[in-house]
Amino acid sequence: MPEYQIVVCGSIVPDPLQTLEPISGPTGPALKNEMMLPAWLDPWAGHALFEAANLASKNPGSKVWLVALGPKAKLQQVMMTLAQKVPFELVALDGPAGGFTDASETAAALAEAIQAIPGLDRSRLLVFGGWESASRGAGATMQIVGEILGITDQFQGVDEIVIEAGGALRILERIEGGRHQVSLCDAPPALLGWATGNLPEPRNNPQVGMANMRTIMPALQKAKPAKVGADGLTFSSVAVPKQARDTKIVKDLPADQIAAEIVEWITNK
């Protein structure tokens, strides 16, 4: 049975239920009260982590690392919850995780951290991450990480990985029109940018949390500062769109009259 080394790249984003307001900061746009906003693991990166843990559990001897770039204090806050979900070893990078930094700079920092993991074996390496973040949402970081690591078997919008009998990876990627493209990759190394996958969020497991925290706290303490910015990038504006639609409220109208109005509307080109 193959023993995989699965490196998951994942950062943190503000809780999406918070009101997000852009401001102009000294180095470009930022979010108002960014450090005060509650954070959580980027959703698609979270799915990547849960899928990695699931794959590792089915292939004994496999190991999962989470390489996370973010402000150290916010990382610590998120890890308190995340540590209880699945087993992993944290590699922390202390730097900005906002959406207005440049994907290429983020990718360079992540790739450098991955390359520094001791004992990494390319023939067993699977690099996972979210296909897009909930902040920048560019789908660029993982591609560049793969390029820096020399991995040209890349898959984006992944919803499933199955290990075939001979060790080949059968991968489902989202494509247009609600369809999946099926690919077979001979063997690792490969890079998978995950979409939602098929797994529910794991329940909290205090024993997993205890085991994870033994390595998470030292990893946070020795988190290397990562210089990540947005060189060469200039924002002329960042704004929340105006949402002023003058909504007409229709009350007390019988269902058949509403239906007639709707049908006329949808059939009128």
Next chain:
Amino acid sequence: METILFLSPSEGALTKNALEALATAKQLADSLGTTLSVGLWGDAPQAAADGIASCGATKFLAVAGAEFSQPRYATDAAASEALCRASGATIIIGPSCSRWNRVLAGVAHRLGGRADSHVTGLSATDGAPAIARWYYRQRMEGILTRTQRPWVLAVESGIAPAWDGAPGTAAVEPVACAPAGARSNVTGIEAPAADQQTIRPDAELLFVTGAGWTKKQPDGQVKTEGAQKLILDFLRLSRASLGSTKSLVDLHGEGVATLTFLNHMNQVGQTGSTPRHAKGLSTCCHGEEPHTVGWRFIGERRAISLDAGCGWARGKADVLYVADAFAVMEKVNALLAG
């Protein structure tokens, strides 16, 4: 001086999305007073080049070969890189399709440039190109410029009319490309049967279902099966595309009895998609931002909800019908069935 390359995979004729990207590239080239080149790759891209022969490009470049017919990273990135290098372009514009989205950032890295995806606007001021794109899941829009070149872009569908012109015979210059041996192969496509496919990107109408469909109705009963039939009948009769709120899709993942035809690809907003349709009708939805970012690129919007304060409607929809969606949709289906 900027030079523009329109770049696209070709699987026969170019897609509508690709023709829209071509129109965007041409418009930018005209605004900047510069030249436009075309780069295509695929099994036999000559036919696609002929289809846009009159687009005004000064050069048609192509990487051709059976190995470039597969939508996979290794060969798509190699072909794109070769075309970009052959063109010497400073701005490269492609359609926001799964093939180009999969490789554009990697290609930009190889070229020493930068990439931006999901571009929703391109403009030029005083000879300087700028793009618009969204951040934090379509919650705020940024307008930006970059100094690095080449600048590699993927433009969203629906931001420009598709290029429309006479076909002809394009003088295509072949570009050599020898990708390293690919270790991956595309073996097929998995898709629901045509009559069960609920995601229709080209549909006029997006029909959004919310968790209210699975809640207790005024008579105290849950009517999931009835909801399922009403929704599927409506999709069949109207040919609308189906979107869903996150809460409804998540119920499905948690094993709760719900609408069996929904999956994560139906989800709009948040970590779902933000589809582009001329019209949208939401039913039984609730919640505020960020759930409603699924509405962001919908033109005319109407909602049916029992909650007059529904976040999908107030200030976001043009019309809110305060009514029981079960009753209304039953009548709608009857009218559509004629």
